[in-house]
Amino acid sequence: MSKKGLYTKTFGCQMNVYDSQRMGDVLKPLGFADTESPDGAELILINTCHIREKAAEKLFSELGRYRQIKEARERDGERTLIAVAGCVAQAEGEEILRRAPFVDIVVGPQTYHRLPEMVSRLGTDRAPQVDLDFAPEAKFDQLPANEANGPTAFLSIQEGCDKFCTFCVVPYTRGAEYSRPLADVIAEARGLALGGVREVTLLGQNVNAYHGDADGRSANFAELIRRVADIDGIERIRYTTSHPIDMDDDLIAVHGELAQLMPFLHLPVQSGSDSMLARMNRHHKIDLYRGIVDKLLRARPDLKLSTDFIVGFPGETDAEFQATLSFAREMGFVQAYCFKYSARPGTPAAILPGQLSEAIKSERLAALQQVLETNQLVFNESCVDRVMPILFDRPGRKPGQMIGRSPYMQPVHAMVPDHAFGDILDVRIVSARTISLGGELAVPILGSNPSVTHRGANV
Ligand code: 5AD
Ligand code: SF4
Numbered sequence: 001m002s003k004k005g006l007y008t009k010t011f012g013c014q015m016n017v018y019d020s021q022r023m024g025d026v027l028k029p030l031g032f033a034d035t036e037s038p039d040g041a042e043l044i045l046i047n048t049c050h051i052r053e054k055a056a057e058k059l060f061s062e063l064g065r066y067r068q069i070k071e072a073r074e075r076d077g078e079r080t081l082i083a084v085a086g087c088v089a090q091a092e093g094e095e096i097l098r099r100a101p102f103v104d105i106v107v108g109p110q111t112y113h114r115l116p117e118m119v120s121r122l123g124t125d126r127a128p129q130v131d132l133d134f135a136p137e138a139k140f141d142q143l144p145a146n147e148a149n150g151p152t153a154f155l156s157i158q159e160g161c162d163k164f165c166t167f168c169v170v171p172y173t174r175g176a177e178y179s180r181p182l183a184d185v186i187a188e189a190r191g192l193a194l195g196g197v198r199e200v201t202l203l204g205q206n207v208n209a210y211h212g213d214a215d216g217r218s219a220n221f222a223e224l225i226r227r228v229a230d231i232d233g234i235e236r237i238r239y240t241t242s243h244p245i246d247m248d249d250d251l252i253a254v255h256g257e258l259a260q261l262m263p264f265l266h267l268p269v270q271s272g273s274d275s276m277l278a279r280m281n282r283h284h285k286i287d288l289y290r291g292i293v294d295k296l297l298r299a300r301p302d303l304k305l306s307t308d309f310i311v312g313f314p315g316e317t318d319a320e321f322q323a324t325l326s327f328a329r330e331m332g333f334v335q336a337y338c339f340k341y342s343a344r345p346g347t348p349a350a351i352l353p354g355q356l357s358e359a360i361k362s363e364r365l366a367a368l369q370q371v372l373e374t375n376q377l378v379f380n381e382s383c384v385d386r387v388m389p390i391l392f393d394r395p396g397r398k399p400g401q402m403i404g405r406s407p408y409m410q411p412v413h414a415m416v417p418d419h420a421f422g423d424i425l426d427v428r429i430v431s432a433r434t435i436s437l438g439g440e441l442a443v444p445i446l447g448s449n450p451s452v453t454h455r456g457a458n459v
Contacts, residue, residue, distance in 0.1 A: 004042035005035035009062065012049020014240060016086060018154040018203055020047045023085060023112050025144050030116050038069050043081045043119070048088035050169050052342045055088045063100045070102060081105065081122060085112055087173035090132055091346075097128050108132040109159075109174055113142040136160065136178040146188050148195025151393050151422035152405075155192065157185050157212070157224065158204030163243060165270070166281045166349040167310060167341060170205055177205075179212040182219040186227050193233035196422065199391055199405075200228065202239040208246040222250035229260045235424060236391065236407075240266045241308075244284045247292045256299030263300055264408045266335075267292075268308035272327025273320040276313060279352070286327060293331065304379065304408050306335035311368055312361030313341045315354030321364050328371045334379040334408060336372045340365050373434055380410065380432035387442045390427045392416055411436040417445055 006027055010020040023045060024034055038044050044066050048059050063082070070080040083105035084096055090108040097103055105118050111131040118129040136159050146155065160175045161168075189200055202224070204210065210221040221239075228237055237260045244267060255261055267289075271277055274285045296303050309324060328336065340361040343350040383406070390412045392404035402416040404427070413436060414427050427439035 002031070003033040004031050005040055006032040006043045006045065007035050007038040007041035008045045008047065009038075010047045011055070011058065012047075012051060012086070014154060014201070015156065015159075015203055015205065016047050016049055018156050019086070019109060019112065020045070021149070021154070022143055022146065022156075023047070023115060025147065026113055026115050027119070028144075030119060038066060040073070041069075041080060042078075043083060044069070045083045045085060048084060048086035050087035050091050050173050050344070052339055054342075056092060059084065059088050059092075059096075060099060063103065067100070067102050081119065083107060083115070083118075085109070087169070090173045091169065093132055094130060097130070101128075104128055106130045106132070108134070110134050110136050110139050113139045134175045136175070140180050140184065145191055148192050148197045151197060151391060152199040152201070153192045153197040154201050154203050155185065155188055156180070156203045158207055158210045161205045162209075163206065163283065164281060166279065166352070167313060167344065167347060169344040169347055172346060174205060177209060179204075179210045182212045182214040182224060182227065185212065185224060186231070189228050189231055189234065193231050196233075198233060198422065198424065199236035199238070200234055202228070202237065205241065206243050206246065207239045208242040208248075208251055220248075220250060221246075222248070222254045225251075225254050225258065225261060229258045235260055237261050238264070238409075242267050244269070244282075244289050244292055247296075249295070252292070252295045252299050255296055255303060262407045262409075263303045264306065264334075265296065265303060266306040266308075269327070269331075270308060270310050271313065271316075271320070272324035276316060276320045276324075279315065280310075280313060280349070286323075304334045305331060306409075307331075307333050307337075309336060309338045309368060310341050311338060311364040312356045314349055314352035314356065316341075316356060316364075321367075325368060325371055328368060328375070332375050332379070333372060334376055336375075338365055338368050338372065377432070377434045379408075380434065380437060383410070383429045383437060384432050385429065387426050387428050388412070388439075389424045390414070390439065391422075391424045392420055393422065406437065412439045413437070414439040414441060416441065420445060 008020050010016050035041050046062055066082050073080045081104040084103055085107045086109055089106045096106050104122055111133050114131055158179045160177045161171045162177045164171050208221050210224055211218045269289055270280055388406045390404035390406055392402045394403040396403050396413050400415050401413055404412050406412050412427055426442040428442045429437050429439045431438035
């Protein structure tokens with residue numbers, strides 16, 4: 001079968017990156033293979049994100065570009081299908097076809113396992129296909145195996161959210177919380193390990209709320225991590241993203257128990273002010289977050305934190321914003337994603353009084369980012385002269401260079417022979433910048449003899 005080009009454009013979070021990979025997997029049996037450019041592709045797939053800022057506008061401007069490609073190919077007697085997937089598809093539905101009638105497929109995040117049927121139907125029936133059901137169980141049951149594609153992999157264990165933070169669209173686009181059965185997750189992790197994956201990132205909108213079926217009883221997230229850590233070959237485990245109220249003592253204990261669980265945790269706080277957290281409906285106060293971090297550090301003293309912040313939430317006062325700035329300094333987050341509040345239609349916060357101007361949001365964002373960049377640089381500089389285990393998973397820009405990840409997700413550039421791709425090597429850090437580190441192999445690798453590769457030392 002001759003290969004058909006699949007061009008995928010992904011917006012948004014790691015869940016979307018995972019979903020895009022899985023959509024590629026379900027389309028493979030139909031002869032589709034990834035291509036780097038939309039020109040000449042048989043299928044252009046846009047996986048959208050609705051969490052922030054002008055998601056629909058971004059989509060329609062992107063679609064304008066693809067329409068031209070589609071029309072040019074049609075003039076040459078070739079066909080290009082355009083599919084819109086993800087949370088904007090779920091939220092906008094048929095509206096997408098009204099504004100962009102040249103779109104062939106609109107598919108939500110819970111139904112993309114049906115893409116092959118939709119594409120096949122388009123072979124005979126040219127009417128656009130729309131599928132926006134909510135059926136996460138069916139999706140996971142019908143997806144093909146998640147194949148290893150390099151030394152690191154995402155593994156989706158949970159989807160949806162029941163927390164209803166007042167700013168967030170996820171509970172409406174991704175639906176209610178759903179956890180995959182424990183045995184399914186373990187089978188997928190084993191398959192990945194057999195395919196050479198050494199680092200697995202457990203994914204979900206609320207991974208730490210995981211409560212998957214385990215032969216009729218409910219397994220919690222701590223149990224799932226322990227089971228994944230038992231799998232031969234899995235040397236590193238990460239998870240994202242979490243909610244503070246689900247950070248229970250069992251999960252905190254796992255951070256102290258398992259060397260494979262990396263000492264780096266993304267734990268969104270959103271704001272440093274209790275009054276703001278209440279208006280955001282976050283179900284926790286700042287002291288609860290502090291208490292969790294204290295316990296985590298007692299269990300795993302080398303743990304570092306990353307977080308999410310929103311600035312310019314409706315009615316945010318100067319004092320509330322100052323509380324966020326001082327909390328960012330106090331916690332010393334070594335990484336953070338900071339967002340300007342963006343009103344999402346249909347969410348409670350979108351109609352709150354006190355919507356702030358872009359100018360205030362931008363000013364606050366810049367001030368917060370400055371604090372966080374300072375934290376990040378201070379931490380990165382503290383890593384110089386340390387030896388860290390680095391998992392090399394990407395070629396660098398210079399010949400002979402590779403890029404790997406430290407336990408703290410810092411990108412580390414070093415001169416490493418090609419055959420060490422996928423290895424975890426001890427690297428002495430020699431230079432630090434805000435977003436990356438430079439290093440040298442602590443134990444030089446001679447020629448192409450992999451037997452001298454030094455693996456998995458502790459930080
Ligand atoms: N505006 C700005 N940021 C948002 N996030 C979610 N919804 C919004 C919104 N309406 C951010 C939160 C969340 C991250 C994934 O996106 O910080 O943790
Ligand atoms: Fe959105 Fe809040 Fe759920 Fe996170 S916990 S997905 S921010 S509603």
